[in-house]
Amino acid sequence: MVTEAFPCPETIWLAEVLRGEPRWPPQNMDKNAIQRVLTAANSNDVQELLFTKLHSNSIWEQLPDRLRQRLHDAHRHAIARELFLQEETAKDLDALAAAGIDVLLLKGTALAYNLYASPALRPRRDVDLLMHDKSTAHKAWHLLEQRGYTRGDAIGGDLISHEYCCARKVPPSAGVVLDVHWKLSNSHFFAQKFSYDELRCKRVPVPMLGSGAYALGAVHALIHALFHRAWSLGGNEPDRLIWLYDIDLLCRHLSREQWDEFALLVATRDLGPICREGLERARECYNTPIPGEIFAHLKPQHPRSNRQLELMRPGPGRVLYEIQSLGSWRSRLRYLRGHLFPSRHYMQQRFGADRGPALIFAYLRRGWGGIKKRALTWQRSLR
Template structure:
């Protein structure tokens, strides 16, 4: 499966490097292009670490220097990011709020040899919906500014907060559903007792908790599918899945497969694990290897893997969400909020200076085209 914005020459170099093969430099690609593509995939620090353990003396010196500088900058930034996160988690604990760390930051501190090896643009926090307003007030009270003030529950199940520190920006996404785009999956996943099964992250202090390894892998596979239908794969997400797969015991792998079946995401999981294995030569527990042979054509979320690009992905997401909403009133609210979001969202989403009526007309025309397209 292809990775968007990654040239075949870059694919060959990265695949060979991360599968442990000897990797001489290819004269068929510019070092600058290779660096940009690797960094865009979130793999620059990991590549630097790989290179430091292999003989890459024929690689361009300028490229090696840029990879080293990127890794050092990431490591330095991590010290500040960690201190800010620890302070925030302590404040949440004092307020009686128990968030769960999700995705990149959680995995950086629980699976990766060093947290700076896992780049990310923000830290994701999941809170119980009952604690949503309390958590938002705490963030704002600590000086974090929200990107969009108005709540848009049928457009997004998260809010972004950030503040500027010494030469760095601290950014957090506050979630009150496990999936930002699908309520049906969020409800089903919540029924699997996410918070009760949560585990501690000792390297981040006594107040840091995240999903169990089983739930983290389920979530990583669903998250990857959600973005895959919009914008394609990203290598760092596949590497997360690779590490999670290798961390499971046979018993945990069996539980994972049972949960994937109940959540109707075996197809998403099997595809994610297969693609990850093709890149990183993942050593799979027997249960996960068997999962990839399961018949999953009738699963609810299998549509998210259908080809067709971003527009087809948006259409499948919207249809899944509409079917899952229990009443026509909620479906109408979903359609209205997505067709006519608040003005501040429209200006942020389209980054244009055009008059608002024209932006709404553009959004309506895009939606009409997507839903009428076969």
Template structure:
């Protein structure tokens, strides 16, 4: 059953209804109540233009306004081109990382698109997500920089932000050393266990691996849960729909029982219910209801809300941390490393306490040469 707090995420506009029909195998013939711009805005916000392009039957295409046809086809072409660039980049990067003894697991869009979509470019992937061991972080980032990738100026640390983005041309690589930036889920899955169960991605070369089907599903669920309150996108929900739809009932039940042991069962059940409401995802509802009745209270279920203030999110984060970790987080937020401040303010000589003061006062920094080169 869908939690009441998530009801605002259900289809509610004519554009939502059109998208729902297009992606759930129903008639998606154009409705006079729709406007092309409204549908384009919805497809763009949910990052599903290429998917709708692939899913629409020929009889529906002929009823679409030309403006919408043009936009949808263009979005599919853009993703197909980006997929080629990402594939070439990953073949190069992953082989070198393997040779240097730094194993990499690809997360989210890349493994899901290759494993569950008819064609990988049907799934929008604005970046590539790479999970590494924390011990390999510096070496892997150095490798990317040797290959010409430019590091973003974002703040990173042990707890404050467990990822960094590096970009080369149109290819962006999000380097993660934790499965989640949120403490609620950061330890739900660990790299070594995921690596032991990894699955190859042959199209990306011999060094390309993604998580197992179970790990991919669990990660997709808690990743979506983290974003529900501020960035709900159907591209993530459709991943869950495809994964759940292809599992035998006993496989899904086994995965959900594991989710219960990881204390993320209610998150997974809510994602399944939301997926069924949008796309008609088939699963044994009575089994899910039974598991929900057996489940212990889970702190992670607090994420299941459409509107969470920054204060509420901070409170959830702190509740999941030990006192020692809270101190580390406070230190990383208030006193970030010197190299971050100097990158942010493009200033290699100013007295460091003054740069801290500028940040506390909310003064914007001058764009660094790295940032300028990406514009």
């Protein structure tokens, strides 16, 4: 039920509005609820959607003036920000295309331009780009660096992270942030399910971002949205209404043939349990129309398939499942070593230490902090 994933009344009301059932005043909310509604809308990344849904409904005139003004101001800011992002993203994509670098847009930006009535309705903190392989991503970095981007600190290692983040300031705006990926996910379990060439064969254009802009096809985008949500939850992020709204819109745009393709891919790649959970949650939240027979194809393919749900939960089960998805013990040991002992470059950027006692102390400090963080996470997961 919606109340299980989003127990606070403000978030429940937001879900009601997004599925077309607005009412005011909401039940179980006191006179101080306006700020909590705005906070919940912001943390769920649905503030712009909330404005659009309410403004087009007769309930708009019943809302408190303060709420209407805050939503209207946020909407105007989102439109201005989107115009800037659209122009800058198109320039970056054109530059990459001119250099012969093939790119697929992922997640929020792709969905904003191909699914939503206006891209400003889909907030995102960065632009996610998928490239063919690591060498292509590094080639792209040389170009992006020339365009004024700088890279942030991130744990290195082939088995730890399959992306880098870079940012470019464009005064007076906050700038642009790119996440450049060379695998579909940082999860080894999921990253190995689809090759870049397979995804590219089903790509779709994103005309508003230029002639060279492409994104995942609808079926791959739905599978990716379902797994991205699951992986984020396992990373100790709270569930968000916007993730489920993405899933809802993707489902509503699938044809009968695409649903059949989705069912076949999920079954053959053994992604049934995670995809089923996400679809059920979207249906509970937004009454998402899903063909009934689809769920028959989302059954576990093997006795251990249900264990993939561990990826959605913070704790040792998630780490163990990821380790087991690596093919060899050598890879598993490299994975653990990369987590426990990041590169000197990362330690220098993160802690300002690159040699001698300072580096040893930085490793100890990082290790102790990680132990405390994971202990708290596992403790919460057992409640």
